[in-house]
Amino acid sequence: MSIDHRANPAPVDHGSDTGAFTVLVRAGEVSSEGLSGRLGRWTHGDGTLAGRLARGIAGLIETGELRPGDRLPAERALAASSSVSRGTVVAAYADLAESGLVERRQGSGTRIAGAAASVAPVHRPGRGEALFSALPNAIDLLRTVPQIPELAVQLIRDHQPRLDLALLPETDPAGLPILRQLIAEMYRAEGTPTTPEQILVTHGAQQAISLVVNALVGPGDVVLAEEITWPGVTDSVGLRGGTVHGIPMGPDGLDVDALEQALARLRPALVALNPHHQNPTGTRLPAAARHRIAELAALYGVPVIEDRVVAGISFDGVVPPTLAAERPDAPIIVVESVSKWAWAGLRIGWLRADPVLVRRLRGARQLADQSTSVPGQLIALDLIAHAEELRRANSRIHQERLGLLQRLMAEHLSDWYVDPPRGGLSLWVALPAGSADALARIAATHGVSIAGSAAFAASVSSDDHIRIPFTAPDDVLTEGIRRLGEAWREYRETLGRAS
Incomplete structure (x- = not known):
């Protein structure tokens, strides 16, 4: 499994009626067959053929499927694949040029107009900041800071640091x-073949996500994620000058059909998903959907971040396997940490990826903060050795807390509909x-801080x-509700009164 440092240059398009795969754009060259397939039944409708063709291409430019600098097919090639005259294509290109959507230059063909994305990232306000903005003296119902199990408390108290490791003059950034x-x-015990060379230890899962985004996303790139997602993803992409395109969700989580369409249309640099007890919706993707996502990652060659930080907090005992276990050759990057199921104060996370990407991120990590705290890693050793027990204990604690929340809402918010999740923390x-x-x-005027849709959209x-x-x-939960x-x-x- 090898992951390129940029977006997949040759997306697969499913637009043809025959179901055959056709490439829409390869290395900036728009395929005549791929373009005809994406335009669909454009010859039907009002106006001239040239006008309808121009509107169809303009629509693909508007949605981002065709980007600045992409070269459109030669007139004869597009005319042949679309079964129209060359004059129709020439007139359509002329309409697009007059509208400023394309540029026509002798010897270089017709290209989508507009400058390439600036090298400097575009500053965008962070959504995640809202989750750390509880008012003084207010009850904080913004953040998910889990209770620490008694087993974790005991393990921390009994911890004996290995000074031979803690006092090393140098540590490995990985x-x-x-x-x-x-x-x-x-x-490996959970069913995902893994070597130590595939692991990079980080200061929490958020640093792992940020390292991957910094490495794989550049200005103007598109990242696909659930339409409701953890703001650490959207904020990281925004800082790189990229754009997050939200994929619709249903009762079981991500709409995989919509994901496949977006992969074909938008040529993303990365997909970032939280398929197991998703934060914040609590959804859990069914087995068939998880397998299909892994298949799509392999087919399109687009890296997928799989956020598993709350996968193990399961109220029915079901902990789905990683997406990486579904398709070992797919470019799946698994992100996890001990913070949600052992100790929120211990910022030890990691990612599992292709060894080539791990080596690359190791170098980037060295420039960021050199390495993860050694004492923290040594405590994590004790906790991870008891991961299964800690996850079960944490699940019991928060299943009981969810039951309390449901009772409180029945008392104080009786007209709110509650669909309890099968795991997670919210x-x-x-x-x-x-x-x-x-x-x-x-x-906020009643002394309780909450976060709404805007923080997660x-x-x-x-x-x-x-x-x-x-x-x-x-x-605290009782008084907050x-x-x-x-x-x-x-x-x-x-x-x-307003109505």
């Missing part, structure tokens, strides 16, 4: 060899009416959901 070996063994709740952002502002937010973590201690109930009743009255 992590302690003994820890990489243990993580690889853990994956509840994604649809409001019966109104705006999540407006409710959050009123909740990949693009435009529907502003109709809030995330409620069930990680706070019982007394009581205050939220008061805020909702106040807000609901304003909605009634």
